[in-house]
Amino acid sequence: MSSRVDAAGGPAASVVGAALPARRAGSRLRHALARRPVALAASGGLGLLAMLVAGVAAGSVAVPIEQTIAILGHHLLGLDVAQTWTAAQATIVMELRLPRVLTAMTVGLGLAVAGATFQGILRNPLADPYVLGTASGAALGAAIAVLIPVRALVLEFGLIHGLAFLGALGAVVLVYRLSRVSGHGQMTSLLLTGYAVASLLAAGLAMAMYLSGAGLRQIFAYLLGGFDAATWGRLAAAMPLVLGASVLIMLRARSLNGLLLGEEAAAHLGVDVRRERTVLLGLASLATAAAVTVSGLIGFVGLVAPHVVRLVVGPNARLVLPLAAIFGAILMVGADLAARLVGEIPVGVVTAVVGAPFFLVLLRRARTGYEL
Numbered sequence: 001m002s003s004r005v006d007a008a009g010g011p012a013a014s015v016v017g018a019a020l021p022a023r024r025a026g027s028r029l030r031h032a033l034a035r036r037p038v039a040l041a042a043s044g045g046l047g048l049l050a051m052l053v054a055g056v057a058a059g060s061v062a063v064p065i066e067q068t069i070a071i072l073g074h075h076l077l078g079l080d081v082a083q084t085w086t087a088a089q090a091t092i093v094m095e096l097r098l099p100r101v102l103t104a105m106t107v108g109l110g111l112a113v114a115g116a117t118f119q120g121i122l123r124n125p126l127a128d129p130y131v132l133g134t135a136s137g138a139a140l141g142a143a144i145a146v147l148i149p150v151r152a153l154v155l156e157f158g159l160i161h162g163l164a165f166l167g168a169l170g171a172v173v174l175v176y177r178l179s180r181v182s183g184h185g186q187m188t189s190l191l192l193t194g195y196a197v198a199s200l201l202a203a204g205l206a207m208a209m210y211l212s213g214a215g216l217r218q219i220f221a222y223l224l225g226g227f228d229a230a231t232w233g234r235l236a237a238a239m240p241l242v243l244g245a246s247v248l249i250m251l252r253a254r255s256l257n258g259l260l261l262g263e264e265a266a267a268h269l270g271v272d273v274r275r276e277r278t279v280l281l282g283l284a285s286l287a288t289a290a291a292v293t294v295s296g297l298i299g300f301v302g303l304v305a306p307h308v309v310r311l312v313v314g315p316n317a318r319l320v321l322p323l324a325a326i327f328g329a330i331l332m333v334g335a336d337l338a339a340r341l342v343g344e345i346p347v348g349v350v351t352a353v354v355g356a357p358f359f360l361v362l363l364r365r366a367r368t369g370y371e372l
Contacts, residue, residue: 037319040312044326048105051333055101056093059340063089072098095232103230103238104336104347105329107295108305110242110287112328115302116309116320117249117284120256121277122187126359129288129302132194132281133171136201138292141167142222143208146215160222161234161293168289171197176281224346225296227336234294241290245283246325252280253317260315298348300355301328301335307358 057068063085071093073079114129122131130136141163148159179193209219249256255276258266263273288302305328306320313319335350342350 037313037323040319040323041326044323044330048326048330048333051330051337052101052105055104055333055337056097058337059092059097061092063093068093099232099235100227100230100336101333103235103294104227104332106235106239106242107227107291107298108301108328108330108332109325110246110291110328111298111302111332112305112324113246113249113321114284114288114291115328116306116317116324117256117280118302119306120260120317121280121284122191123260123262124187124191125307126303127191128299129284129291130198130297130299131191132175132285133198133201134168134285134288135292135297135299136198136205137167137169137171138164138289139167139219139223139297140201140205140208141165141170142296143205143212143219146212146218147208160218164222165289165293167201168292169285171201172281172285172289176278221346222296223348225298225348225351226339226346227295228344230294238290238294242287245287245290246321249280249283249287250321250325252276252283253321256280256317256321260317296346296348298332298335298351300351300359301331304355304358305331 053065053068053072056072057063057065063071067085067089070079070081070083071085071090074081074083075090075094111129115127118127118129118131119125124131142160144167145159145163175190175194175197178197179190209216212219255266255271258269258271259273259277259280261269266273266276292298306324309320309323309327313323331351331354332347335354336347339345339347339350
């Protein structure tokens with residue numbers, strides 16, 4: 001009888017036996033990498049620096065790498081180098097491409113940190129920075145601004161940017177108020193309220209688009225996202241909000257780790273569940289709102305970056321948050337560079353091409369028991 005069982009189960013047993021060593025090897029590699037966060041961060045920093053140089057050098061008018069580095073070193077660090085570049089190249093690097101690349105880095109960083117935060121708070125691997133209606137609120141605000149016959153700039157921000165920021169924050173506040181989440185209540189009501197409010201705001205966006213007439217192209221440009229309108233002034237306004245909120249979230253990594261275990265476990269660990277959850281939701285929403293104000297709606301970065309980092313270092317928020325910030329910045333600069341090289345297509349199209357397959361894989365893993 002044992003021989004019949006062995007014969008029947010031999011192929012399956014061999015597959016399982018072959019898979020176990022690979023799985024154990026992957027787990028050992030992840031633990032080894034998790035014990036070297038400084039090396040990982042340093043590698044990520046070097047990759048980010050390389051992407052910055054590549055993003056500034058490449059474009060419709062290419063600037064050689066050595067001249068790009070010389071221009072950056074001369075203008076940013078005050079290095080005394082022989083001037084081998086033209087005034088036009090210096091203008092392209094310092095006034096057009098550098099603020100664009102830094103804006104892409106800031107937006108990618110903020111969306112990645114916000115995505116990791118929402119996934120931890122909601123304990124949902126499919127959550128992204130727009131799960132509470134931030135994107136719908138920002139899009140509706142931008143669409144309403146197009147309908148208003150007023151054109152004014154304040155610190156290089158127009159009515160579209162202002163109403164998009166207010167719409168994003170207003171949507172989150174509305175969702176949180178309507179959900180009436182108690183200190184130890186389930187987060188299901190928050191998620192469902194977010195979906196309901198986002199649907200309502202989407203209906204308002206559709207009506208605004210129907211009434212926009214010639215302004216429809218402007219609304220579509222915001223919905224698809226991009227950095228072609230990036231300037232130093234807009235970067236200076238958005239960066240403190242995104243970086244400030246992201247740093248404050250990282251300082252609360254312990255609370256996020258506790259919430260990832262569940263509300264009761266977090267309370268036993270001494271975490272003030274209601275306060276920390278509210279603060280983390282507010283900070284993540286602020287980072288998201290500031291990011292979409294200057295970039296438009298760019299999806300999947302806040303979903304993909306945290307999960308890629310978790311596959312490498314595990315779920316510890318102390319490691320996930322800073323490394324996701326670095327990887328999100330690299331991913332966004334890469335997407336913007338690809339969009340420019342292809343022909344100035346919207347960045348949101350590039351991130352969707354990369355992120356949609358990843359999202360489908362994540363859905364499949366979720367159905368098979370994948371957890372944060």
